[in-house]
Amino acid sequence: MDKLTFSGHESFYCRALWLPKGYHFIKEGKQFNQESAAADLGVGKNMVSSIKFWLEAFNICDPNQKLTQFAHFIFGDEGVDPYLEDPATLWLLHYYLVTVKHASIYHLVFNEFRKEKIEFNDSHLERYIWRKLAEHNQTYSPKTIESDIAVFRRTYIKPRSATQLKRAAQNIEENFSSLLIDLELVEEIRKGEEKTVWYSIENSEREDLPEELILFCILDNSAYGQSISLQSLLADVNSVGNVFALNGNGLIQKIKKLIEKCPHITYTDNAGIREIQFKKEIDPWDFLRDYYER
Numbered sequence: 001m002d003k004l005t006f007s008g009h010e011s012f013y014c015r016a017l018w019l020p021k022g023y024h025f026i027k028e029g030k031q032f033n034q035e036s037a038a039a040d041l042g043v044g045k046n047m048v049s050s051i052k053f054w055l056e057a058f059n060i061c062d063p064n065q066k067l068t069q070f071a072h073f074i075f076g077d078e079g080v081d082p083y084l085e086d087p088a089t090l091w092l093l094h095y096y097l098v099t100v101k102h103a104s105i106y107h108l109v110f111n112e113f114r115k116e117k118i119e120f121n122d123s124h125l126e127r128y129i130w131r132k133l134a135e136h137n138q139t140y141s142p143k144t145i146e147s148d149i150a151v152f153r154r155t156y157i158k159p160r161s162a163t164q165l166k167r168a169a170q171n172i173e174e175n176f177s178s179l180l181i182d183l184e185l186v187e188e189i190r191k192g193e194e195k196t197v198w199y200s201i202e203n204s205e206r207e208d209l210p211e212e213l214i215l216f217c218i219l220d221n222s223a224y225g226q227s228i229s230l231q232s233l234l235a236d237v238n239s240v241g242n243v244f245a246l247n248g249n250g251l252i253q254k255i256k257k258l259i260e261k262c263p264h265i266t267y268t269d270n271a272g273i274r275e276i277q278f279k280k281e282i283d284p285w286d287f288l289r290d291y292y293e294r
Contacts, residue, residue, distance in 0.1 A: 004104040006148045013154040014054040015177045022055040023075040057103045059096035080292035099238045114201045156186035205250030211257040212291035219284035230274040
């Protein structure tokens with residue numbers, strides 16, 4: 001079993017500007033262990049290691065600080081979205097955060113945990129993580145797990161309560177600069193008079209999720225072949241259904257749009273067996289670049 005990894009972010013969630021800053025920092029040949037790293041990145045010293053952590057978690061660089069194809073595709077000299085202005089790029093970053101598994105909590109929540117509990121609170125998630133750690137014969141301090149859960153929340157959830165909004169107004173950059181909050185994947189909910197805050201990750205049609213990105217993520221999954229069942233696309237580990245909390249109807253609609261754009265893709269529904277097929281090899285990067293160019 002793969003080793004589970006928690007901590008490394010120094011309790012900082014990833015700010016929107018950190019990834020492009022980090023990309024150019026590495027491209028310029030600089031090192032995170034240099035004394036000038038904090039000044040070069042324009043952050044406090046305790047944020048330097050956090051930025052390095054998030055660069056790996058979002059597939060911007062590997063553990064050896066080598067920039068990835070994805071990093072160059074987004075941030076390079078001919079990058080398609082160097083300022084992270086297109087929502088599709090945020091969906092891509094979320095996809096890698098879940099599938100790279102550098103930060104285990106994201107992989108576990110979207111692939112496994114939310115199948116057990118669509119609605120949950122911090123205690124539910126904490127107990128689940130301890131259970132998974134026991135299965136892997138690993139241990140962490142309770143403070144580390146609590147910190148990971150807090151960072152998970154801040155990654156996806158906007159301040160909503162009166163108290164949160166008041167604090168947010170006092171420091172807008174601090175509270176609204178989290179990279180993925182606009183995806184609204186995780187919803188904060190209230191249950192009657194309970195003081196405990198609950199959260200929900202429900203499957204939906206994800207109308208703001210481009211079908212080109214769906215195709216990219218399908219083709220990026222090495223577990224798939226030329227024919228893939230709809231059920232696999234909805235429920236397999238790192239499937240688009242799991243990663244994006246996408247329901248069946250939403251996936252079918254996106255597949256139909258893809259068929260209109262690409263003659264090499266077919267979708268069949270025979271005797272209840274539904275699957276997508278690729279008649280010809282498709283370069284996922286070319287298809288994704290076409291989306292950005294349009």
